[in-house]
Amino acid sequence: xxxxxxxxxxxxxxxxxxxxxxxxxxGQEWVDHRIEFAEWPAIKATTPFGQLPYIEIEGKEPxxxxxxxxxxxxxxxxxxxxxxxxxxxxxxxxxxAADAAKGFSTYVQAFMAKDEKKxxxxxxxxxxxxxxxxxxxxxxxxxxxxxxxxxxxxTKPSWAxxxxxxxxxxxxxxxxxxxxxxxxxxxxxDRVHNLKGIKxxxxxxxxxxx
Amino acid sequence: xxxxxxxxxxxxxxxxxxxxxxxxxxGQEWVDHRIEFAEWPAIKATTPFGQLPYIEIEGKEPxxxxxxxxxxxxxxxxxxxxxxxxxxxxxxxxxxAADAAKGFSTYVQAFMAKDEKKxxxxxxxxxxxxxxxxxxxxxxxxxxxxxxxxxxxxTKPSWAxxxxxxxxxxxxxxxxxxxxxxxxxxxxxDRVHNLKGIKxxxxxxxxxxx
Numbered sequence: 001x002x003x004x005x006x007x008x009x010x011x012x013x014x015x016x017x018x019x020x021x022x023x024x025x026x027g028q029e030w031v032d033h034r035i036e037f038a039e040w041p042a043i044k045a046t047t048p049f050g051q052l053p054y055i056e057i058e059g060k061e062p063x064x065x066x067x068x069x070x071x072x073x074x075x076x077x078x079x080x081x082x083x084x085x086x087x088x089x090x091x092x093x094x095x096x097a098a099d100a101a102k103g104f105s106t107y108v109q110a111f112m113a114k115d116e117k118k119x120x121x122x123x124x125x126x127x128x129x130x131x132x133x134x135x136x137x138x139x140x141x142x143x144x145x146x147x148x149x150x151x152x153x154x155t156k157p158s159w160a161x162x163x164x165x166x167x168x169x170x171x172x173x174x175x176x177x178x179x180x181x182x183x184x185x186x187x188x189x190d191r192v193h194n195l196k197g198i199k200x201x202x203x204x205x206x207x208x209x210x
Numbered sequence: 211x212x213x214x215x216x217x218x219x220x221x222x223x224x225x226x227x228x229x230x231x232x233x234x235x236x237g238q239e240w241v242d243h244r245i246e247f248a249e250w251p252a253i254k255a256t257t258p259f260g261q262l263p264y265i266e267i268e269g270k271e272p273x274x275x276x277x278x279x280x281x282x283x284x285x286x287x288x289x290x291x292x293x294x295x296x297x298x299x300x301x302x303x304x305x306x307a308a309d310a311a312k313g314f315s316t317y318v319q320a321f322m323a324k325d326e327k328k329x330x331x332x333x334x335x336x337x338x339x340x341x342x343x344x345x346x347x348x349x350x351x352x353x354x355x356x357x358x359x360x361x362x363x364x365t366k367p368s369w370a371x372x373x374x375x376x377x378x379x380x381x382x383x384x385x386x387x388x389x390x391x392x393x394x395x396x397x398x399x400d401r402v403h404n405l406k407g408i409k410x411x412x413x414x415x416x417x418x419x420x
Contacts (some may be wrong), residue, residue, distance in 0.1 A: 026415055033410050045215070048302070049302075049306050049347055050343065050347075051306075051309075052277035060295065061304055062299050064302050064306065065301065065302040065305040066305075066306055068298050068299075068300075068301035068304075068305055069298070069303035070299075071298070071301055072294065072295075072297070072298035072301070074292060076294075083286060084282065084286075085270065085282075086277070087275070087281075087282070088273050088281070089278075091275065091277065091278035091281055091282070092258070092259075092273055092274050092275040092278035092279075094278075095275040095276075095277055095278055096259050096274065096275055099261075132258065134375075137259055138258075175224065
C-alpha cells in the first residue's frame, strides 16, 4: 500500500485541484488539508519554496510545485503515460494547457481584488479570444488520437486529461456555452468526470469561488 | 545510437537554450535549426501548438513545449534524476525556476519593444527584488545537498542544474555582481559551465541579444 499523502493547499480548486483528482483517482488514502488565508503568513516559511501547494508523504521530505507533484503521483498510479514517448506527450499537453491558464489568471487577479469591471473585461477577453485556439488544439488532439473516442494520449486516462478538463470546467463557469463548437471535448469532459474516484470526489468536494 | 534530433527555435537563447545544453551534454548528433523572425509567420501553422521550440526526432511525430522536450531528452541521457523521487525534486526545482523567469519576461517584453525606460525599470525590479528569494532558495538547496559541493539533486548533474544556471547567467547579464552574496551558486555555475559538452557548446554558440 502506498504511504499516506497529505496535500496542503488553500480552500480553493485552483492549483490544488489537479493533485486532488490524481489522489482521488488513485484510490489511496490521502488527507486534503485546506489552509485558510488567515493562516497562510504563519505557514509560508515552513513550506519548501514559500508556496502552496506542497505534499508530505510519510517518510519523505516535502515536495512542492503543482506539476512536479502531479507527475510524481501520476507515475505511481498509471496516469503518466505508458512509455517515455507518451510521457513526453502528456507533459507537452499539460504545459500547453498551463499557457492557456495564464490568460485565466488575469481574471483571477481581478476577481480576488474585487475589481468587478476589470474582472468582467478579463472574463470576456479570456473566453472570447484567449482560450479558443487552445480548445481547437485539444479538439484536434482528441480527433487525432483514436478519432476522439478516448483520451488525449494513448488509450488510458492521464493527468493531462485532468489538466485539460479542469481548464474546460473553469472556462465554462465563465461562459456556459463555450464548448458547444467542440463536441469531442464535451464528450471527453464527461468521460473524465465519470472516472472512478473522480466522480465520487466531485460529488463531495466543497463549493469554493475558484 | 540515438536517432538524430532537430531543434527548431529562434536565433535566441531564451526557451531554446535549455534543450541545446541537454543535447550538447548528451554527445548525440543534433541539428540546431535557428529560425529568423521573418520566417516565423509561415512556419507557425506547421508546428504542433503554433509555438517554438519544438523538436523532430527521426521516426516520430514532433514534440512541443520546452520542459516536455527537456524532460524527454534528459531521461535518455541521465539528466533527469536517478530514481522517481529525484525526478520529482528535479521537476520541482525546474518549475520553481520558471516562476522566477516570469519576472524576467517583463524585462524581455520591454527590451523587444525597444522601450528603454521600461526595460531599465524592469531590469532593476527583477535583479533588485524579484529574483533574490529564488537565489536564496537555490543557495540553500545546494547547501542542503552535500554542503554545496555538487549538484542541486543527488550526486549527478540534472536538467534542473541547467535551468538554474541559465537563470543565473541571464540575471548576471543584467547585474554582473548579483551572485556575490551566493558563493555556492557561483561555484555551481562554474561547475555546470565546465561540464563536458556544455563547455564546448558555450565556446561556439552565436552571440544573440537574449
